[in-house]
Amino acid sequence: MGASFREQLMLDSHFLRTDRRLDTELVDKLILQLNRIYPQILTDKEATKFRNLDVPTCVRLGELLLHLQEKGEEACREFYRALHLHVEEVYFSLPTRLRLRDTSDALARPTKYKQRYVLNDRGPRFFLGCFSAAVALAFLYYYGESRLTGGSRTLGLAALGLKRKAEEVLIWYTEENLLH
Secondary structure (H helix, E strand, O other), X not given: OOOOHHHHHHHHHHXXXXXXXXXXHHHHHHHHHHHHHOOOOOOHHHHHHHOOOOOOHHHHHHHHHHHHHHHOHHHHHHHHHHHHHHOHHHHHOOHHHHHHHHHHHHHHOOOOOOOOOOOOXXXXXXXXXXXXXXXXXXXXXXXXXXXXXXXXXXXXXXXXXOOHHHHHHHHHHHHHHXXX
């Protein structure tokens, strides 16, 4: 099974202390959440200590995380709950959450690694130039063929997409050239 919440908090501690999204206001929200709902985890005296604005936020947060780890599994789990409730974007970017999500995705649906073939790295201009050259060669080929066969194939294919009157003229022209 996975790591305990206490182990996860140990792994996530450095990330949490250095994440700039956890400012003073958010840390205070987390402390108040733990204090009000779970006074057995964070007493009033402890909450006041961790909310002391004379101490930098990253230091207060580090002390809070150590305190929660000492309190045990339940305290760590409730911290994660509070973090998820108040700062969802930080919660989902935690290293242990990312690792857990990556491994569960890999188990849920195995990924097929597609090998990417790069034929060239010359860009779209090169492709357009090659495509234009191919189109030009195709026109030359069909134009040369139409001279040899009297234009029957090219004009016959062109007639397929035209209206009835134009189609009759092209078919007449084709038949006329075949007779000569």
